[in-house]
Amino acid sequence: MATLNGWDVFAVAAYFILVIGVGLYAMWVSKRGSVKGYFLAGRFMTFIPVGASVFASNIGSEHFIGLVGSGAASGLGVGAFELDATILLQILGHVFIPVYIASRVSTLPEYMEKRFGGKKRIKLYLTFLSILLYIFTKISVNLYSGGLFIERALDWSLYVSVVGILLLTALTTIGGGLTAVIYTDTLQTVIMLAGASIVAGKSMVKIGGWSGLQEQYRAAIPNVTYPGTECGYPRSDAFVMLRDPVKGDIPWPGFIFGQFPSSTWYWCADQMMVQRVLSAKSLSHAQGALVLAGYLKLLPVFLMVVPGMVARALFPDTIGCATEEACMNFCQSKAGCSNLAYPELVMNLMPTGLRGIMIAVMLAALMSDLTSIFNSASTLFTMDVWPLIRKNAKTRELLLVGRLFVVFLTVVSIVWIPLVQVLQGGQLFVYIQSISAYLAPPIAAVYFLAITCTWTNEKGAFFGLCAGTLVGIVRMLMEFSYSAPRCGLDDTRPIIVKVHYMYYAIIVFWTTIITTVTTSYFTERPDPECLINTTIWTKRMTSKKVAPDIIEANTLEGIKNGKADSDSNKSLQDDEAPVFVKAYNWFCGFSNLEEPEKEAADVIKSVYQSTRMKYVTRINSAIIISFGISLYILFSCGKDL
Numbered sequence: 022m023a024t025l026n027g028w029d030v031f032a033v034a035a036y037f038i039l040v041i042g043v044g045l046y047a048m049w050v051s052k053r054g055s056v057k058g059y060f061l062a063g064r065f066m067t068f069i070p071v072g073a074s075v076f077a078s079n080i081g082s083e084h085f086i087g088l089v090g091s092g093a094a095s096g097l098g099v100g101a102f103e104l105d106a107t108i109l110l111q112i113l114g115h116v117f118i119p120v121y122i123a124s125r126v127s128t129l130p131e132y133m134e135k136r137f138g139g140k141k142r143i144k145l146y147l148t149f150l151s152i153l154l155y156i157f158t159k160i161s162v163n164l165y166s167g168g169l170f171i172e173r174a175l176d177w178s179l180y181v182s183v184v185g186i187l188l189l190t191a192l193t194t195i196g197g198g199l200t201a202v203i204y205t206d207t208l209q210t211v212i213m214l215a216g217a218s219i220v221a222g223k224s225m226v227k228i229g230g231w232s233g234l235q236e237q238y239r240a241a242i243p244n245v246t247y248p249g250t251e252c253g254y255p256r257s258d259a260f261v262m263l264r265d266p267v268k269g270d271i272p273w274p275g276f277i278f279g280q281f282p283s284s285t286w287y288w289c290a291d292q293m294m295v296q297r298v299l300s301a302k303s304l305s306h307a308q309g310a311l312v313l314a315g316y317l318k319l320l321p322v323f324l325m326v327v328p329g330m331v332a333r334a335l336f337p338d339t340i341g342c343a344t345e346e347a348c349m350n351f352c353q354s355k356a357g358c359s360n361l362a363y364p365e366l367v368m369n370l371m372p373t374g375l376r377g378i379m380i381a382v383m384l385a386a387l388m389s390d391l392t393s394i395f396n397s398a399s400t401l402f403t404m405d406v407w408p409l410i411r412k413n414a415k416t417r418e419l420l421l422v423g424r425l426f427v428v429f430l431t432v433v434s435i436v437w438i439p440l441v442q443v444l445q446g447g448q449l450f451v452y453i454q455s456i457s458a459y460l461a462p463p464i465a466a467v468y469f470l471a472i473t474c475t476w477t478n479e480k481g482a483f484f485g486l487c488a489g490t491l492v493g494i495v496r497m498l499m500e501f502s503y504s505a506p507r508c509g510l511d512d513t514r515p516i517i518v519k520v521h522y523m524y525y526a527i528i529v530f531w532t533t534i535i536t537t538v539t540t541s542y543f544t545e546r547p548d549p550e551c552l553i554n555t556t557i558w559t560k561r562m563t564s565k566k567v568a569p570d571i572i573e574a575n576t577l578e579g580i581k582n583g584k585a586d587s588d589s590n591k592s593l594q595d596d597e598a599p600v601f602v603k604a605y606n607w608f609c610g611f612s613n614l615e616e617p618e619k620e621a622a623d624v625i626k627s628v629y630q631s632t633r634m635k636y637v638t639r640i641n642s643a644i645i646i647s648f649g650i651s652l653y654i655l656f657s658c659g660k661d662l
Contacts, residue, residue, distance in 0.1 A: 081390025092329025096259025253343025
């Protein structure tokens, strides 16, 4: 494998300078002295940076490692997860986002509190469940996959790589808030798309185009296999996306009826995705951002999944290793080495200079995802949990708590990495989807009912969440308790082997739906005031009794009690303060704290649009959905290898 030289180091250094420069610029121009300025970028963003941030927040190092690796291991099937995102992003833009904006919320658990009334148990439940999902499926996975790439490229240890990644991420996350995250995400998107396009192009040239890929992928059998088994042999349905309902690893009924609802949580009810869209200056810009992100999400199938298949064809003995001994010798993993498909392509196909650029691309993917996750997780804790602990918390305190919570999340995620190494089974992206299939469907079901069904009440939603999550956790604990047998041995795991995780997601989803609907039917109807601006049928209703923003209410109460931030921080902003104190205050946004009543005076976001913008966004959304469905049909109706 090739090594890095001076030009590669120069490319990586140039990337760092660009990111740090953009991050510092964002810190300079952003309004970080208020809660909404820090966590929601002041709600003044236009559609291009928001759309780029939505895309970059999703395309993390787990895509360049996990998605590419699954493409190498099993073919085009994993691309189905990318195409369903193009459809769900448009559903978010035309069904969910108008309601979120109309209800004037900052976090999604806050929306549930407004929709179902004063009880805070659903809000807390969703907050902690979302943070749990961030740790299990996002932060630790990103750290592991990013560390894996750096370990392979630079020959560093995994944990040294992880620590280095965290230090790089800290500057923009802790200092700049969501504004810095969105600006740097825009830069990362350009870098990722340019770099991934170069690798995909060189890969297809190397393999001899689509026909060459079909021929060589079929023949990509390692020299060492288990006699009498098909271990190491490419799947016969590798070029089919939605597969056999019984034997396929992406069964089409399970994907459509199980995985699609499960993915609704991530794209339509996850704080990390929705928070970016809530920072848009209007509904038209929010929907325009999702149209842009939808077009971009059509690309990963061709820029990541297909190159993964090329890597398997070019390196069958390493990426396609079949025996535990061969895999351990190459990547120190008994489960397989497909997760190293992209690093192998980069280090073996890219010429001098481009290798460094591709390392920058991986770092861009990793940092964009981590900064988004950290910012969203700290937003959830700061705005939904901390005000319950400290009701009259001041702006400075809330901003500090948000930053400290990032540190806590980092420590927990590092501790979880060894389990990710064991549980991901050689296909990191499949691990992410399976864990989400157990925990995400209850959240998706409850948000769907909350927005579309006016008679769903708080008791129904809470008990539906509990029932669905309990059913999901049972399966997840089984996954943790039973390791998958090596290839060639019988799989005797209970339930796991007989019920595909996508089919199990159907069970979890409908358990939640049935419990919520039944409980709501036999209990009291929700307070009519709770329905104002909180469903698709009532998003244009108005009332003087509409509850104010939770954070605004708490901070305004603090002002009434004589606890305004300006007095408490005056000494720290004094011109006579030491230089290091001034630097610290500027970095954290404490040198220019804004009074909470200024936030309360912001104009309420409108769900009304011009007729022209309605047609522009709807036509583009229809085009994107048509493209997605057409690709499903094209890749799912082809012949097996």
